Amino acid sequence: MTYSISEKLDAIPRAMITKTELLAQMRSFLTADAVLHEAEELSPYECDGLSAYRQVPMLVLLPSTIEQVQKIVKLCRQYSVPIVARGAGTGLSGGALPLQQGVLLSLAKFKSILNVDPLARTARVQPGVRNLAISDAAKIHGLYYAPDPSSQIACSIGGNVAENSGGVHCLKYGLTVHNILELKIVTIDGELLTIGSQAYDSAGFDLLALMTGSEGMLGIIVEVTVRLLAVPERAQVMLAAFDDVEKAGAAVGDIIAAGVIPGGLEMMDRLAIQAAEDFAHAGYPRDAEAILLCELDGTNEEVSEQVMKVREVLEQSGAIEVRSAKDEIERALFWKGRKSAFPAVGRLSPDYYCMDGTIPRKKLPEVLRGIADMSAHYELPVANVFHAGDGNLHPLILYDANKPGELERTEAFGAKILELCVEVGGTITGEHGVGMEKINQMCTQFDENELTQFHAVKAAFDPDGLLNPGKAVPTLHRCAEFGAMHVHAGELAFPELDRF
Amino acid sequence: MTYSISEKLDAIPRAMITKTELLAQMRSFLTADAVLHEAEELSPYECDGLSAYRQVPMLVLLPSTIEQVQKIVKLCRQYSVPIVARGAGTGLSGGALPLQQGVLLSLAKFKSILNVDPLARTARVQPGVRNLAISDAAKIHGLYYAPDPSSQIACSIGGNVAENSGGVHCLKYGLTVHNILELKIVTIDGELLTIGSQAYDSAGFDLLALMTGSEGMLGIIVEVTVRLLAVPERAQVMLAAFDDVEKAGAAVGDIIAAGVIPGGLEMMDRLAIQAAEDFAHAGYPRDAEAILLCELDGTNEEVSEQVMKVREVLEQSGAIEVRSAKDEIERALFWKGRKSAFPAVGRLSPDYYCMDGTIPRKKLPEVLRGIADMSAHYELPVANVFHAGDGNLHPLILYDANKPGELERTEAFGAKILELCVEVGGTITGEHGVGMEKINQMCTQFDENELTQFHAVKAAFDPDGLLNPGKAVPTLHRCAEFGAMHVHAGELAFPELDRF
Secondary structure (H helix, E strand, O other), X not given: OOOOOOHHHHOOOOOOOOHHHHHHHHHOOOOHHHEEOOHHHHHHHOOOOOOOOOOOOOEEEOOOOHHHHHHHHHHHHHOOOOEEEEOOOOOOOOOOOOOOOOEEEEOOOOOOEEEEEOOOOEXXXXXXXXHHHHHHHHHHHOEEOOOOOOOOOOXXXXXXXXXXXXXXXXXXXXXXXXXXXXXXXXXXOOOEEEEEOOOOOOOOOOHHHHHOOOOOOOOEEEEEEEEOEEOOOEEEEEEEEEOOHHHHHHHHHHXXXXXXXXXXXXXXXXXXXXXXXXXHOOOOOOOOOEEEEEEEEEOHHHHHHHHHHHHHHHHHOOOOEEEEOXXXXXXXXXXXXXXXXXXXXXXXXXXXXXXXXXXXXXXXXXHHHHHHHHHHHHOOOEEEEEEHHHOEOOEEEEEOOOOOOHHHHHHHHHHHHHHHHHHXXXXXXXXXXXXXXXXXXXXHHOOHHHHHHHHHHHHHHOOOOOEOOOOOOOOHHHHHHHOOOOEEOOEEOOHHHHHO | OOOOXXXXXXXXXXXXXXXXXXXXXXXXXXXXXXXXXXXXXXXXXXXXXXXXXXXXXXXXXXXXXXXXXXXXXXXXXXXXXXXXXXOOOOOOOOOOOOOOOOEEEEOOOOOOEEEEEOOOOEEEEOOOOEHHHHHHHHHHHOEEOOOXXXXXXXXXXXXXXXXXXXXXXXXXXXXXXXXXXXXXXXXXXXXXXXXXXXXXXXXXXXXXXXXXXXXXOOXXXXXXXXXXXXXXXXXXXXXXXXXXXXXXXXXXXXXXXXXXXXXXXXXXXXXXXXXXXXXXXXXXXXXXXXXXXXXXXXXXXXXXXXXXXXXXXXXXXXXXXXXXXXXXXXXXXXXXXXXXXHHHHHOOOOEEEEOOOEOOHHHHHHHHHHHHHHHHHHOXXXXXXXXXXXXXXXXXXXXXXXXXXXHHHHHHHHHHHHHHHHHOOXXXXXXXXXXXXXXXXXXXXXXXXXXXXXXXXXXHHOOOOOEOOOXXXXXXXXXXXXXXXXXXXXXXXXXXXXXO
16 A cells, blocks of 8 residues: 555664675575575565565575574664565565565474474464464364464464464364464564473463564564364355345344354455355355355364254344255355455456455444445445454455546555544454554554553564564554544544654 | 562652642542542452452542543652552452552443444453453344453453453454454553554554553553454363373363464363362362363354364364263353352361463473472472363462461472473463462563563653553563673673663
């Protein structure tokens, strides 16, 4: 979009070393293939999954041992070189966008599964291991790793921890933070810390949770111990069609209120249904205004009982059709439609902008109505495909960047959606992180005191602001520029900005 | 025990105001009954549930509004007066032990349930609300608050958050941190922050988790929004008796490995069984070496199925007897025995010392054997009563403080138990917190770099160290005195201590 990292607004440190000198230093302990510096080597790293922003870094480093990471970080600290850590680069909020005067520290070579312990139900893995590879390795023991972002084939566990990633199954099984036990991190001083523990709880401040979702701003994750869960005996997907989006939204709350926590509870609206159907031929009802996909998992008896209960709730909530996948093939097909909805919607329009707000579940009907009203106002179509059970919305605004004014209208519309999420008690991000993308909206979500506390925490880990500067937590200057300052009891929340 | 807060070792700030002056300042905005200063008014506050330590504070303050808390904190900051916050004072690790030159800030007047929202399944409450009062208020909606410390009749939700309290049901439903959504806290600057959100996730660093379990060292909790769960349709308790403690320990892992997550899974050994039976007449088998209590909850069908599965596992694990509570009366009786085990054991001996280590579940047989060996070595009997499913041990060491040398032997024994917990990958505390009690053992658990990071986080919230100083996180000086310094690769972990 139209904003970017600005040295002035975002307090980016200035490297005290030239590229040539830094290259020589790094080469003194890294092999040639671990230090990329030519334009053509650097360009694959110029963006992550948010490809609207691109920036080639000064150097890309690909260490393969913890000791090398420690050395790199110590050198960067010594010469005031900003560091952006990167896993698989699938993030959607630009968290791994490089800095021109910084190094891009890729953890791609950290791809070993160190240990799978079926009795303790844990796996100890390096950060570059792909999310799905963990479940693949655990499968032989009847176990799996629950959080399942759409990108799970490609995304890395280190990136999942950095973004506190979610997925379809997070409603029942929690976010990344609920599924990890212990981390090894390298601090900006180059020290190796172990945080969390292999036991149920750990002593001291909860640095494990603090690190999770901190978007590379507090330390470099070099090892992750995850919890594994037993693969459920049975999983059954139901599809319910509605002639009204708000009715579908209300049904979500009704299912939970009936005492059922589905393994997944997803919603798609008309535009998303049609796009997905054209793309994946999932057998979705093309004339419905909305569908819910509800997966129930557990033992055979549990699932049978829940299917009956959910069917009853859905019918009472006004579903015009309720179907259960008749076999594993149909179940996979139902999910294929959902999982391909983003690329499918992408075919409807030259560009789309995917939002990621989260709201209290009971506000779903109200917020969906609000988005529909805004869509009319901004004259931009929206497809909704999202984790309804979590209240985690993913409105996709369709636009054409080549039409004058559409990009600006899209940005304004997106910002309004996030403001609405905040207004109803929700947040500007569910699982994609803030990164570059939503940094201005952080000024809407938090007031000066809260942002100041974030900065203090940041400084407790990274006093010189070298770790992923300009991301996730806006400076008060940026908020002032953005103009979205909180007003508390009629008074501006940033009265002391003159000091800065 | 024999150590205590020391101004030198623990870097306790010195108040820059006399008691008389501070009293006058506090009285200017607090009513007379909210400012206690006479010896007889102060003495009820001289200790919490760890009554071995006692210290009368300079003043006790009982504010009733958030604004009053803000004013108190601002004044204390201005005059460098340390603050110890206190909920119901039931904590077992001395976290609410006052400081002679500090104020004791009681949240006892914050006892309103502000809102119960059955659709969102949340309750917004003041910090002084008793744990059980939340479930009582939610009962009408078929909901309850899951974490259930033994002290739940008396303990406050604010204290639960400060200690990240657990309880019997935490195996299935998580600790306090997994059951809260949003906190309002007053910072040492007197600012009111909202952390977390009413939605499934929140943006920015996870200050909610960081605050939970921070033992009053980062801010004053003035409001808590908790998650509520549906009361299960049915709960069934099974009792299994074993002729060998290690077999019972192994059975715990077997149950979980069979894919069952019980609502509660508790273990008691012979000494605990006999004491509890004499006290509560719960119908426990007096000749067993160990019993497990396993509660299964859910729908009727689910519970029936799980009962069958657990019975099979228990019999295969070598249980000599497996019983199901035949009705609600017997179920309550089984739990009464467990819940009264601590006071029951207290009748066996003039004094006892309750430990709270947590270990990976699979290490239970090994650690129980280790404790038995140490018990023989130190010639002190131990009763084990604990949350076996979580690996959260509560060995009770029985001793007589009047017998020369017994207290010292008890302390040495207790320290060895915690060292063993750390050695097998566990931690020195599960749910009671570090407080005063385990501050020296923190030096065993963490190395200099980790402790330094804790101090940096502390300073990010409380740069002058006024919030509960001397608790939870030891200074490097204390660790040096304690002598339990980590040795990394043959080198002392605190080489730079001379700087301090």
